[in-house]
Amino acid sequence: MAFNPNDLAAVSLHRQQFSVLKGKQYFNYGGQGPMADSAIAALSQAQQNIQTEGPFSSRAYEWVKAQGTQVRGAIAQALGTTPEAITLTENVTVGCNIPLWGLPWQSGDHILMGDCEHPGVVAAVAELSRRYELDVSTCALADTRNEISADKGANKGPVALIQQNLRPNTRLVIISHILWNTGQVLPMKEIVSVCHRNAPHTRVLVDAAQSAGSLPLDQSGWRLPETKVDYYAFTGHKWWCGPAGIGALYVRPEVLAETAPTFIGWRGIEMDDAGNPTGWKPDGQRFEVATSDYPLWSALQQAMKVQAEWGTSGQRYERICRLSERLWEGLRAIPKVTCLLTAAPPPSGLVSFQLIGDRAQPSPDLHNALVQQLEAQQIYVRTLLSPHCVRACVHYLTLESEVDALVEKVRAFV
Amino acid sequence: MAFNPNDLAAVSLHRQQFSVLKGKQYFNYGGQGPMADSAIAALSQAQQNIQTEGPFSSRAYEWVKAQGTQVRGAIAQALGTTPEAITLTENVTVGCNIPLWGLPWQSGDHILMGDCEHPGVVAAVAELSRRYELDVSTCALADTRNEISADKGANKGPVALIQQNLRPNTRLVIISHILWNTGQVLPMKEIVSVCHRNAPHTRVLVDAAQSAGSLPLDQSGWRLPETKVDYYAFTGHKWWCGPAGIGALYVRPEVLAETAPTFIGWRGIEMDDAGNPTGWKPDGQRFEVATSDYPLWSALQQAMKVQAEWGTSGQRYERICRLSERLWEGLRAIPKVTCLLTAAPPPSGLVSFQLIGDRAQPSPDLHNALVQQLEAQQIYVRTLLSPHCVRACVHYLTLESEVDALVEKVRAFV
Numbered sequence: 045m046a047f048n049p050n051d052l053a054a055v056s057l058h059r060q061q062f063s064v065l066k067g068k069q070y071f072n073y074g075g076q077g078p079m080a081d082s083a084i085a086a087l088s089q090a091q092q093n094i095q096t097e098g099p100f101s102s103r104a105y106e107w108v109k110a111q112g113t114q115v116r117g118a119i120a121q122a123l124g125t126t127p128e129a130i131t132l133t134e135n136v137t138v139g140c141n142i143p144l145w146g147l148p149w150q151s152g153d154h155i156l157m158g159d160c161e162h163p164g165v166v167a168a169v170a171e172l173s174r175r176y177e178l179d180v181s182t183c184a185l186a187d188t189r190n191e192i193s194a195d196k197g198a199n200k201g202p203v204a205l206i207q208q209n210l211r212p213n214t215r216l217v218i219i220s221h222i223l224w225n226t227g228q229v230l231p232m233k234e235i236v237s238v239c240h241r242n243a244p245h246t247r248v249l250v251d252a253a254q255s256a257g258s259l260p261l262d263q264s265g266w267r268l269p270e271t272k273v274d275y276y277a278f279t280g281h282k283w284w285c286g287p288a289g290i291g292a293l294y295v296r297p298e299v300l301a302e303t304a305p306t307f308i309g310w311r312g313i314e315m316d317d318a319g320n321p322t323g324w325k326p327d328g329q330r331f332e333v334a335t336s337d338y339p340l341w342s343a344l345q346q347a348m349k350v351q352a353e354w355g356t357s358g359q360r361y362e363r364i365c366r367l368s369e370r371l372w373e374g375l376r377a378i379p380k381v382t383c384l385l386t387a388a389p390p391p392s393g394l395v396s397f398q399l400i401g402d403r404a405q406p407s408p409d410l411h412n413a414l415v416q417q418l419e420a421q422q423i424y425v426r427t428l429l430s431p432h433c434v435r436a437c438v439h440y441l442t443l444e445s446e447v448d449a450l451v452e453k454v455r456a457f458v
Numbered sequence: 459m460a461f462n463p464n465d466l467a468a469v470s471l472h473r474q475q476f477s478v479l480k481g482k483q484y485f486n487y488g489g490q491g492p493m494a495d496s497a498i499a500a501l502s503q504a505q506q507n508i509q510t511e512g513p514f515s516s517r518a519y520e521w522v523k524a525q526g527t528q529v530r531g532a533i534a535q536a537l538g539t540t541p542e543a544i545t546l547t548e549n550v551t552v553g554c555n556i557p558l559w560g561l562p563w564q565s566g567d568h569i570l571m572g573d574c575e576h577p578g579v580v581a582a583v584a585e586l587s588r589r590y591e592l593d594v595s596t597c598a599l600a601d602t603r604n605e606i607s608a609d610k611g612a613n614k615g616p617v618a619l620i621q622q623n624l625r626p627n628t629r630l631v632i633i634s635h636i637l638w639n640t641g642q643v644l645p646m647k648e649i650v651s652v653c654h655r656n657a658p659h660t661r662v663l664v665d666a667a668q669s670a671g672s673l674p675l676d677q678s679g680w681r682l683p684e685t686k687v688d689y690y691a692f693t694g695h696k697w698w699c700g701p702a703g704i705g706a707l708y709v710r711p712e713v714l715a716e717t718a719p720t721f722i723g724w725r726g727i728e729m730d731d732a733g734n735p736t737g738w739k740p741d742g743q744r745f746e747v748a749t750s751d752y753p754l755w756s757a758l759q760q761a762m763k764v765q766a767e768w769g770t771s772g773q774r775y776e777r778i779c780r781l782s783e784r785l786w787e788g789l790r791a792i793p794k795v796t797c798l799l800t801a802a803p804p805p806s807g808l809v810s811f812q813l814i815g816d817r818a819q820p821s822p823d824l825h826n827a828l829v830q831q832l833e834a835q836q837i838y839v840r841t842l843l844s845p846h847c848v849r850a851c852v853h854y855l856t857l858e859s860e861v862d863a864l865v866e867k868v869r870a871f872v
Contacts, residue, residue, distance in 0.1 A: 079505075102829075171720070308615075
């Protein structure tokens with residue numbers, strides 16, 4: 045029997061593995077995903093195992109090393125790539141900082157950024173440009189959000205916009221795969237293609253905070269090597285529902301050598317018999333630094349395993365889109381509610397909307413009040429600042445009944 | 459009744475909180491300390507709490523924020539400083555990388571390093587000097603290890619050596635407070651003093667991997683502000699017996715402004731109402747990046763609390779020194795065993811020794827064989843590469859009987 049991504053009984057059964065979802069209506073997957081009971085247990089078991097086997101011993105070290113190999117393998121498989129391309133990081137932002145500080149900058153080099161990048165990345169680029177005297181410009185990707193072509197999801201606006209803003213000396217283009225405020229999915233492969241055609245030195249760094257674990261990146265057409273993206277930084281604690289504190293960076297093998305490690309430690313280097321550094325690790329491990337909370341490696345693997353029990357990544361993505369369409373349709377039917385996307389439902393799980401207050405303007409006060417009122421009822425959504433809005437995320441774990449209840453709560457509030 | 463740091467019954471009782479020590483003779487505190495049961499439990503409880511309260515919600519955020527305030531407070535107190543001087547990091551090495559990449563380097567600036575620094579830091583300095591065209595020189599601190607003055611622990615050799623190697627353009631001096639191979643304690647205050655007298659721009663970065671949690675840094679004469687050290691990087695998972703994956707950096711308030719953040723994220727910046735970065739956090743948080751494994755913050759607090767139940771930091775240090783003397787005396791009495799320190803016992807918990815093999819030379823093969831043979835019996839020591847040796851660490855948790863048994867095991871092996 046074919047797997048049916050809309051089999052509600054199957055979702056309900058699968059969800060029983062997530063005790064922390066009980067009694068809640070949870071829509072903050074884009075902030076942090078809830079952990080399955082078995083992923084929480086994997087954390088404790090790994091910690092206990094390391095402590096019991098050592099904590100500092102060759103047995104504990106070998107066990108941790110094997111966990112590292114396994115988690116790099118699991119992540120690589122989920123992105124359609126090989127473990128050598130993967131660097132384990134603490135979070136998305138560290139993953140972005142690695143190429144930012146690792147490229148061989150020349151004074152006057154140009155960085156082109158989308159206008160929906162995370163403040164942390166914006167601040168890092170500002171400091172980078174101060175130090176290396178770079179030119180930074182921003183292009184208004186958010187404005188393209190309602191220019192939808194006939195081909196669903198293949199929004200052509202952003203590609204043209206980025207192409208227009210490239211310069212001969214553009215060294216780096218920074219975009220998000222899914223814009224965290226609007227829920228747009230950018231056509232990454234096409235954007236990378238125009239960037240790479242721009243100049244031999246133009247690279248593309250993608251903030252994948254919202255896309256890793258939600259888009260079917262192991263499927264044909266989506267796989268990272270096929271897109272030729274240079275750097276793809278992401279985290280395990282959002283859509284993969286892993287623990288906070290572990291993320292990763294994909295570096296395209298062709299740009300590994302030109303990307304120098306900046307924050308450096310024993311995990312990234314090779315040593316001779318006297319412990320003298322002799323060079324970098326041959327693969328993505330060169331960007332890893334030193335001691336981490338290794339139990340996170342076991343817990344993320346377990347979190348990913350739980351998701352893999354529920355269909356393919358394509359089927360999970362299909363369900364996410366169906367649910368976000370349901371939520372989007374429900375919200376836009378409410379007077380005084382405007383979704384950020386108006387032309388079509390989000391091709392992702394991120395549904396952002398505004399409540400219209402006095403003078404027909406979106407009202408931050410109403411947004412804050414709604415979020416607070418809902419949280420008091422164990423319904424979890426969040427505000428975003430730019431544009432000020434409320435964001436509700438749907439996961440494949442979300443129930444249709446939760447979506448409908450949220451719509452009713454918003455309706456009652458306005 | 460006065461607390462007696464050598465009351466064996468009290469130590470045994472206190473040790474019952476560390477189930478993972480049962481059935482083991484553990485001497486790898488300098489690699490990683492074992493966690494108390496309550497510290498392991500704190501990890502699980504914090505994870506469960508965050509997941510239950512959110513995981514992404516204002517309640518979970520407020521709880522995590524309070525944990526951050528508490529752990530910064532606990533760390534600051536243990537170093538005799540204030541929370542504003544503390545940056546939470548993932549490990550010691552990240553803490554070293556922050557000032558390394560944050561100083562306003564000029565081509566030709568000089569870095570002076572000790573010859574016992576960790577390979578990770580050595581590699582970071584090599585890359586830094588490549589990028590900024592710096593001069594790096596090393597001075598042979600290890601050679602001073604047996605030049606002991608009448609005043610116990612106040613070894614004058616290293617101060618003079620560093621003074622001789624300073625240059626007018628020395629911008630940074632990098633040393634460890636306790637040398638991880640020899641167990642020497644460097645007279646940090648005196649070293650900082652000669653460095654600061656050298657030039658207005660000479661700063662001192664201290665790798666405190668072995669000293670935080672083992673030296674009485676909250677006591678008069680030891681407190682970081684009294685020593686005027688500029689940067690002090692350390693971890694919670696060695697002598698404090700906290701979880702792996704959390705460390706911190708102390709930055710002297712007077713050098714905060716000249717130290718620019720490099721790896722940058724939302725935790726380090728201030729934002730306006732539209733989420734635009736407006737500047738750095740006013741304190742050490744400016745060097746923190748983004749999402750971490752926050753339960754580590756709770757677990758480290760608990761680990762430190764457990765230690766505080768057992769006397770003062772001075773009493774714990776006194777016991778460590780007494781035990782290392784016992785171990786050192788025992789080992790040096792064995793034919794074909796040479797301790798790295800010969801003139802006096804280590805003023806720290808690190809006791810390194812060599813086994814003399816053919817041609818009266820230290821034998822790496824014997825060192826490796828001893829470590830393996832002991833680990834098979836659940837006795838945990840490690841090898842170091844430079845000089846090749848075996849290192850056994852004693853903690854205040856160590857029992858006299860463990861020390862004596864280790865000495866007998868080594869005697870039996872040789």
